Amino acid sequence: MERKQFLRSLGAGAAFAIAFPCLGACSKDGGEPGGGNTPVPTGVDFTLDLQSAESEKLSRNGGFITKNSVVIVKNLEGNFVAASQVCSHQGYEEVRFLDRDGGIFYCEVHGSRFEQSGKPLNKVDQAQAKSLKIFKTELSGALLRVFE
């Protein structure tokens, strides 16, 4: 079977995936606008209503949401913590919370992992790993303030 016939037999979606396998994941390393080198958020000060729909995922331990370039987490112990969504490695806005290893922050772009204190757990290249920026949280009834 010729390549053209083979691709046609797979259908358009599969043929596209084979022809352009690097779109998406590889573009993260390409320095495109909105990719790396995003500034770490500063002047953060906002309040979440924990009874609102946007905060629904914070009703369970291990749940998190993102807002204003901040990852807001209800950790596995039921405490609220917040960190920059912008990774300290190369500035991609891809930091998320993982409910494993006791609960860690993780950036999927190159695999950086951080303690909830922001301390790096690994380094993904030769450079010294930098801490992830952590924000303060303050709970008052059903209102959660996230600030510096």
Ligand code: FES
């Ligand atoms: S930008 Fe490299 S691990 Fe996050």
